[in-house]
Amino acid sequence: MASRFSLALLEINYLGPTLMVADACVKTAGVRIIGVESTDGPQQCLKLIGKTGAIMAAAEQGAEVARRMGSQCMVSVLPAPLEETLKLANSEPVFSPLLGLYDSRVPREGVMSTEAVGLLETQGLVAALHATDDMLKASNVTLAGKEKIGAAYITIMVRGDVAAVQTAIETGKATVERLGGKLIMADVIARPHPDLAALLPK
Numbered sequence: 001m002a003s004r005f006s007l008a009l010l011e012i013n014y015l016g017p018t019l020m021v022a023d024a025c026v027k028t029a030g031v032r033i034i035g036v037e038s039t040d041g042p043q044q045c046l047k048l049i050g051k052t053g054a055i056m057a058a059a060e061q062g063a064e065v066a067r068r069m070g071s072q073c074m075v076s077v078l079p080a081p082l083e084e085t086l087k088l089a090n091s092e093p094v095f096s097p098l099l100g101l102y103d104s105r106v107p108r109e110g111v112m113s114t115e116a117v118g119l120l121e122t123q124g125l126v127a128a129l130h131a132t133d134d135m136l137k138a139s140n141v142t143l144a145g146k147e148k149i150g151a152a153y154i155t156i157m158v159r160g161d162v163a164a165v166q167t168a169i170e171t172g173k174a175t176v177e178r179l180g181g182k183l184i185m186a187d188v189i190a191r192p193h194p195d196l197a198a199l200l201p202k
Contacts, residue, residue, distance in 0.1 A: 006055040007078040007089060008048040010062050011039070015147055015155045016121035016185040017071040018044040021062040023189050023196045028061040029054035033195045034090050037104035040150050047089050052079055069185065101148050107198035117144065117189045117200065118158040118165040120172040127181025128154040131172035139168040145201025153184065157200060162190045 008031070012018040018036055026033060031050030038044055048058055059075050066073035078085065093102040118141065122128045128146070136143060141160035148154055158168050165188050173186035189196070 004051070005049055005080070006052040007034075007081045007086065008046075008050075008055045008059040008062075009076045009078070009089075010046040010048070010059060010066075011043050011074040012046060012062075012066050013042050013044075013071045013073075014121055014153060014184050015044055015149050016119040016187065017066060017069050018046055019119060019155075019196065019199070020069065020185075020187060020189065021065050021071075021073070022046050022199065023193050024065040025058040025062040026193045026195045029057040031055055031058045033107055033199060035093075035104045035106040036199065038101075038149050040096070040103070042149065042151060042153055044149065049086075052077075069187075101150075105147075105199055107195060108202075109198070111194065111198040111200075113159070113194075113197040113200075114191070115159040116162040116165040117192050117197075118160075118169040118172075118187075119155060119189070120158075120169060120176070120186050121153065121155040121184035122176055123152050123154075123182040123184060125152065125154055127176045127179045127183075128156055130179060131175040131181075132156050134175045135168035135172040138171040139164045141165055141168045147201065162188070 031048045034047040063073045093104045141158040144157040144159045176183045
C-alpha cells in the first residue's frame with residue numbers, strides 16, 4: 001500500500017481554519033482524510049492520504065485556502081511513506097487527562113450529513129458560550145458541537161440550511177465582537193464534503 005500512496009501533512013493554525021482547509025482538500029482531488037491531530041496548542045495537523053498527484057493538488061489547494069484565510073500553513077508531502085510512518089500517522093486518538101480532550105479527530109463511519117456547517121472559533125469560553133446562545137436564538141440551526149484544542153481556543157459548530165447557518169454565524173461574530181472577545185474565525189461551509197462531515201461531532 002505504501003508504495004502506491006503519498007501522505008500529506010498540513011499544519012494549520014486553529015481548528016476552524018483546519019476544517020475549512022480539509023473540506024477544500026478533499027473537494028479538490030481524490031484524497032482521504034486520515035484525521036486532524038492537535039499539537040496541544042493552536043496548530044492542528046491535517047493528515048491526508050492518496051495517490052501522489054492527487055495529494056500534491058490537494059496540499060497545494062489547502063495551503064492556498066489557509067493563506068487566503070490569513071492562517072499559517074506548513075505543508076509536507078511524504079511520497080511512498082513507510083508502513084511504520086503510516087501507522088504513526090493513523091494511530092488511535094489518545095485522551096489527555098490534563099486537557100480533558102482527545103489529541104486527534106478521526107472520521108466516523110456512515111456519516112451522510114448534507115447540512116451546511118457554521119464554525120465560530122474564539123479564544124475564551126465566555127464569548128463562545130454567549131455567542132452560541134445568541135446564534136441558536138437568532139436562527140433555525142442546531143448545535144453540532146463544542147470543540148477545544150487547548151490554550152482556551154473554542155470552536156462552536158452549528159448545522160442547518162445555508163441561509164440559517166449564515167445568519168447564525170453573523171450573529172455569533174457580532175456577539176463576540178460586542179463582548180470584546182478574541183474572534184479567531186467565523187465562517188460557513190455550505191456543502192461539507194462527506195469526509196469532512198465524518199470528522200465533525202455528531
